[in-house]
Amino acid sequence: MRIGIIGGGQLGQMLGFAARDLGIEVRFIDPSDDPPAAACGKVIQCQFDDTVGLMALAETCDVLTYEFENVSLATLRHVSEVVPIYPPVAALQYSQDRLDEKRLFETLAIPLPEFAAIDSHQDLNAAAEKLGLPMVIKTRRFGYDGKGQFVVRETADIEAAWNALGDQPLIAEQWVDFDYELSCLGVRNIDGDVTIYPLSRNVHINGILHTSKSPLNLPELSETASDYVHRLLEHLDYVGVLALELFAIGDRLLANEFAPRVHNSGHWTIEGSETSQFENHLRAILNLPLGSTTSRGHAGMLNLIGEISDATRALNIGVLHDYGKHPRPGRKLGHVTVIGESAEQRDTLVGKIDKSVT
Numbered sequence: 587m588r589i590g591i592i593g594g595g596q597l598g599q600m601l602g603f604a605a606r607d608l609g610i611e612v613r614f615i616d617p618s619d620d621p622p623a624a625a626c627g628k629v630i631q632c633q634f635d636d637t638v639g640l641m642a643l644a645e646t647c648d649v650l651t652y653e654f655e656n657v658s659l660a661t662l663r664h665v666s667e668v669v670p671i672y673p674p675v676a677a678l679q680y681s682q683d684r685l686d687e688k689r690l691f692e693t694l695a696i697p698l699p700e701f702a703a704i705d706s707h708q709d710l711n712a713a714a715e716k717l718g719l720p721m722v723i724k725t726r727r728f729g730y731d732g733k734g735q736f737v738v739r740e741t742a743d744i745e746a747a748w749n750a751l752g753d754q755p756l757i758a759e760q761w762v763d764f765d766y767e768l769s770c771l772g773v774r775n776i777d778g779d780v781t782i783y784p785l786s787r788n789v790h791i792n793g794i795l796h797t798s799k800s801p802l803n804l805p806e807l808s809e810t811a812s813d814y815v816h817r818l819l820e821h822l823d824y825v826g827v828l829a830l831e832l833f834a835i836g837d838r839l840l841a842n843e844f845a846p847r848v849h850n851s852g853h854w855t856i857e858g859s860e861t862s863q864f865e866n867h868l869r870a871i872l873n874l875p876l877g878s879t880t881s882r883g884h885a886g887m888l889n890l891i892g893e894i895s896d897a898t899r900a901l902n903i904g905v906l907h908d909y910g911k912h913p914r915p916g917r918k919l920g921h922v923t924v925i926g927e928s929a930e931q932r933d934t935l936v937g938k939i940d941k942s943v944t
């Protein structure tokens with residue numbers, strides 16, 4: 587049994603380590619010279635839209651999955667005639683386009699912030715009227731880590747937003763004055779068995795995930811979030827891990843976006859859950875029984891961005907995951923996970939790590 591993984595970044599690497607623990611071989615495609623996933627399997631070096639490279643992966647693997655979302659759907663559909671690809675390409679299609687994604691949330695009666703499609707400068711003016719300010723303008727495609735976004739705070743910013751992003755399809759979204767951000771990860775196998783992880787509470791800084799903590803004592807929100815994830819999983823006939831990002835305002839949840847893959851806000855599950863999101867993703871696509879998503883203690887995960895400082899390495903708190911990437915400002919290089927006996931102890935440990943990050 588061999589699994590082919592499209593993308594050799596840290597998500598691929600952690601999937602690869604989980605596969606090794608299950609005794610399964612993995613193979614990757616990635617355009618970079620020495621991607622993180624090279625630590626756990628052979629990498630076919632090619633661009634993601636290289637049909638020859640993808641076919642080489644497909645022909646030597648029993649099943650394919652992806653850790654990277656910006657892969658050509660046409661190429662994937664072509665390859666899916668040779669080998670099964672999970673999560674289903676239809677799920678990826680929604681997540682590649684913010685407008686389609688938001689319309690899917692509407693179809694499934696999952697509440698979301700007010701939004702408008704933007705194809706012209708005029709649409710921007712109309713959106714400001716309809717949604718009110720502030721609003722956030724986002725590219726419909728290719729956004730990650732908050733890139734391709736512009737917050738319009740006052741009418742005078744509309745011009746600058748158009749100049750920055752106007753050469754591509756956009757959406758405008760009402761700015762949500764949320765109390766906090768949550769994510770809910772669910773997993774479904776080929777037989778249709780579903781299991782849901784406890785909620786994570788996530789803090790983003792400059793659009794990039796900074797910390798995730800779980801579990802939370804929010805039984806009603808947990809139930810609502812789990813219901814939304816179930817709707818997505820069933821509607822998409824989904825296979826694998828899916829992450830739904832949510833804004834919490836009082837007792838209400840609004841969907842931000844979903845990712846059809848393992849997710850940064852679930853990295854804590856490696857140490858903090860009886861079965862990690864990576865193992866359960868593999869179990870799902872191999873149609874194995876899903877593992878327990880029960881938590882082990884109070885988990886906290888802090889991303890190491892731009893550099894991993896000597897002070898952080900010297901701390902010796904929790905488990906440091908170094909993806910082996912070259913340092914670059916704003917780049918996710920690793921993360922640390924701590925498991926506390928109580929939420930307070932976990933928060934103290936996360937605070938110490940945060941202080942060590944320069």
Ligand SMILES: Nc1ncnc2c1ncn2[C@@H]1O[C@H](COP(=O)(O)OP(=O)(O)OP(=O)(O)O)[C@@H](O)[C@H]1O
Pocket residue numbers: 699722729730731732733759760761762763764767790793794795831842843
């Ligand atoms: N409408 C909004 N109101 C308030 N904050 C927002 C809104 N949209 C985005 N944000 C903030 O910016 C962060 C990143 O936005 P979003 O999830 O849309 O971007 P992304 O580039 O797809 O990020 P990623 O793929 O890393 O999750 C959100 O987690 C949130 O903190």
Ligand SMILES: [Mg+2]
Pocket residue numbers: 831842843
């Ligand atoms: Mg996001």
